[in-house]
Amino acid sequence: MPPLASSSTASDSNDPFVLGGPVRTDTGKLITGQNLAAYTAVGRITASGKLTKALDTADDGSQTIIGFTCHAVNATSADKDCPYYCAGKFNSELAVIDDSYTATELKAELDRTGLQLETPL
Numbered sequence: 759m760p761p762l763a764s765s766s767t768a769s770d771s772n773d774p775f776v777l778g779g780p781v782r783t784d785t786g787k788l789i790t791g792q793n794l795a796a797y798t799a800v801g802r803i804t805a806s807g808k809l810t811k812a813l814d815t816a817d818d819g820s821q822t823i824i825g826f827t828c829h830a831v832n833a834t835s836a837d838k839d840c841p842y843y844c845a846g847k848f849n850s851e852l853a854v855i856d857d858s859y860t861a862t863e864l865k866a867e868l869d870r871t872g873l874q875l876e877t878p879l
Contacts, residue, residue: 790835797853800824802824
């Protein structure tokens with residue numbers, strides 16, 4: 759099966775959020791009503807398949823972090839394409855993660871993915 763057209767892999771980047779690779783990106787639809795900053799943790803709503811800001815308190819599937827937005831995405835008035843990082847090592851100081859996640863919950867979320875957060879040297 760060929761890779762998804764929206765998926766890509768890169769080994770390095772000029773993005774200050776990216777600390778190491780290989781880095782993998784994908785694209786989804788950010789649901790209307792969201793205006794997310796760059797590097798925001800996102801989850802996927804099970805029923806619609808759309809992306810939204812990941813909240814540990816959610817119960818619609820979006821509590822599971824699947825990546826971090828590659829740049830700011832404003833979907834306040836309509837669904838928007840949303841590129842996101844889904845694998846790689848990333849700068850924990852730039853990551854935007856909702857306060858509903860405890861450090862233990864966040865570690866458990868990321869341990870099951872290809873996402874790693876590290877403090878840059």
